[in-house]
Amino acid sequence: MNALTGVLRYLGNYAISSVWRLGYGARLFLLTLLYSGESFKRFQLVLKELYSIGVLSLVIIMVSGLFVGFVLGLQGYNTLEKYGSEQALGILVALSLVRELGPVVTALLFAGRAGTAITAEIGLMKATEQLSAMEMMAVEPVARVVAPRFWAGVISMPLLAALFSTMGVFGGYIVGVVLIGVDEGSFWSQMQSSVDFHEDILNGVIKSFVFAVAVTAIALLEGYDSKPTAEGVSRATTRTVVTSSLMVLFLDFILTSLMFTS
Amino acid sequence: MSSDNLVEIKDLHFTYDRRPILTGINLSIPRGKVVAIMGGSGSGKTTLLRLIGGQLKPNSGTVKVDGEVVNEMSHKELYALRRRMGMLFQFGALYTDLSVYDNVAFPLREHTNLTESMIHDLVLLKLNAVGLRGAHKLMPADLSGGMARRVALARAIALDPMLIMYDEPFTGLDPISLGVTGNLIRRLNDALGATSIMVTHDVQESLQIVDYIYFVSNGQIVAQGTPDEIRNTELPFVHQFIYGEIDGPVPFHYPADPIARDLQVEARG
Ligand SMILES: Nc1ncnc2c1ncn2[C@@H]1O[C@H](COP(=O)(O)OP(=O)(O)OP(=O)(O)O)[C@@H](O)[C@H]1O
Ligand SMILES: [Mg+2]
Numbered sequence: 351m352n353a354l355t356g357v358l359r360y361l362g363n364y365a366i367s368s369v370w371r372l373g374y375g376a377r378l379f380l381l382t383l384l385y386s387g388e389s390f391k392r393f394q395l396v397l398k399e400l401y402s403i404g405v406l407s408l409v410i411i412m413v414s415g416l417f418v419g420f421v422l423g424l425q426g427y428n429t430l431e432k433y434g435s436e437q438a439l440g441i442l443v444a445l446s447l448v449r450e451l452g453p454v455v456t457a458l459l460f461a462g463r464a465g466t467a468i469t470a471e472i473g474l475m476k477a478t479e480q481l482s483a484m485e486m487m488a489v490e491p492v493a494r495v496v497a498p499r500f501w502a503g504v505i506s507m508p509l510l511a512a513l514f515s516t517m518g519v520f521g522g523y524i525v526g527v528v529l530i531g532v533d534e535g536s537f538w539s540q541m542q543s544s545v546d547f548h549e550d551i552l553n554g555v556i557k558s559f560v561f562a563v564a565v566t567a568i569a570l571l572e573g574y575d576s577k578p579t580a581e582g583v584s585r586a587t588t589r590t591v592v593t594s595s596l597m598v599l600f601l602d603f604i605l606t607s608l609m610f611t612s
Numbered sequence: 613m614s615s616d617n618l619v620e621i622k623d624l625h626f627t628y629d630r631r632p633i634l635t636g637i638n639l640s641i642p643r644g645k646v647v648a649i650m651g652g653s654g655s656g657k658t659t660l661l662r663l664i665g666g667q668l669k670p671n672s673g674t675v676k677v678d679g680e681v682v683n684e685m686s687h688k689e690l691y692a693l694r695r696r697m698g699m700l701f702q703f704g705a706l707y708t709d710l711s712v713y714d715n716v717a718f719p720l721r722e723h724t725n726l727t728e729s730m731i732h733d734l735v736l737l738k739l740n741a742v743g744l745r746g747a748h749k750l751m752p753a754d755l756s757g758g759m760a761r762r763v764a765l766a767r768a769i770a771l772d773p774m775l776i777m778y779d780e781p782f783t784g785l786d787p788i789s790l791g792v793t794g795n796l797i798r799r800l801n802d803a804l805g806a807t808s809i810m811v812t813h814d815v816q817e818s819l820q821i822v823d824y825i826y827f828v829s830n831g832q833i834v835a836q837g838t839p840d841e842i843r844n845t846e847l848p849f850v851h852q853f854i855y856g857e858i859d860g861p862v863p864f865h866y867p868a869d870p871i872a873r874d875l876q877v878e879a880r881g
Contacts, residue, residue, distance in 0.1 A: 474708070483705035486665050488694035489722045
């Protein structure tokens with residue numbers, strides 16, 4: 351009986367705090383949108399964040415894209431060769447990257463590289479009372495700190511995903527054409543004729559835009575809502591990676607089923 | 613009468629979660645004066661400053677600043693009021709990604725349309741006032757605790773506020789900086805024609821520079837007076853505080869079970 355009430359109490363408590371947190375997150379998200387106008391008026395704030403969020407993620411994205419392309423080239427060739435259709439390697443590499451791997455892997459890497467940085471930075475600003483000090487100076491932290499980071503994330507992720515896919519295609523080309531010797535002409539021409547701008551590229555961009563909103567918003571919320579202690583910030587940083595990775599995979603499933611089934 | 617007081621607090625109650633922190637505070641801060649609020653660690657002094665700044669809302673009672681009730685203001689009114697307040701946080705709270713110069717320039721850039729060359733002059737003047745003009749290129753990480761506090765002070769007075777609030781301006785300062793900071797607070801207050809509220813543990817230093825003192829204990833004002841009245845008071849609480857006696861009306865211990873029970877000494881008999 352006692353154990354039962356304990357479990358019930360725990361569940362109830364968990365449910366209440368989850369709903370509360372969801373509300374808090376929704377409120378922060380709406381406030382961020384509300385204050386976005388100000389960030390765009392003072393675009394140098396967004397530019398500064400674009401540098402630390404986007405530009406500093408370039409190397410990891412490019413290198414990962416290249417290696418994923420290498421692997422796609424090798425595996426794709428091995429499989430296609432069995433059916434004697436290795437000229438289709440270009441299609442396989444390009445479609446897997448543009449539709450899936452580009453947006454998804456970029457979002458996962460972004461969560462680990464930029465998402466954690468956002469959470470830790472905002473969490474520390476909170477722990478050292480910088481956000482409080484800003485409020486006391488009549489400067490809204492959501493406008494000055496949160497919104498610029500949000501837009502920097504949303505702008506940079508689709509670009510990073512495009513770069514990832516480009517590097518991946520290049521990697522597939524190096525392995526498939528240069529090293530293995532697939533016919534260069536058919537590699538490119540088949541790719542060009544089968545990758546549709548609307549069906550594939552646009553959908554990929556939409557995906558990566560949705561992931562960008564999710565990952566950046568989660569990173570910001572975790573930082574803004576973290577316990578203002580060293581331990582609280584480190585926990586929040588971990589949660590950013592876990593929550594946003596799961597969210598990306600979940601959203602990918604939903605979006606794929608909406609976009610690519612007829 | 614009331615217009616002589618910049619800050620007026622009436623019957624203020626405040627609770628964190630379920631724990632009462634302030635239970636019926638009444639105090640007033642006259643214009644142009646430097647007033648100290650003293651009390652033990654955890655007695656709710658920082659909380660009181662946050663209530664005055666509108667960052668926390670009281671459970672009941674009113675906080676009036678310049679004739680307006682802070683706890684009934686809209687977000688917009690509150691932000692308008694805060695532009696006329698400066699607050700020095702307990703640990704400085706400098707923006708770690710901005711240099712000393714940019715920290716002091718921050719409120720000027722946010723709230724005024726001054727040109728960069730005017731901002732430049734103002735920033736250096738404010739830094740000069742706290743003796744750190746030469747440090748304007750440093751980053752907050754390169755400052756000592758005392759220097760960081762002085763930069764934060766320069767930032768707090770950048771907009772020439774009517775009300776300056778100091779949270780423990782003296783902790784962690786060596787005796788020389790302590791005297792310098794104390795004088796600085798007094799001089800800044802008089803030069804800016806401002807009003808200052810200073811939260812502090814440092815009785816000796818405050819007695820020399822302030823006009824009036826409130827003592828907070830158990831969520832209430834337990835003593836008040838001018839420095840002379842405080843020095844001559846017979847009140848045991850104040851006596852304990854001034855002379856640093858360990859036990860007296862202010863308990864050293866956070867409320868707890870008897871230590872014998874916690875250490876289970878009784879069991880051994
Ligand atoms: N965010 C919070 N949530 C819950 N309780 C809090 C919170 N902040 C402070 N408290 C509690 O409120 C009480 C008063 O805190 P406050 O920071 O105002 O004390 P203080 O007088 O400034 O102490 P100190 O001199 O050590 O700075 C403390 O006992 C503290 O435990
Ligand atoms: Mg305090």
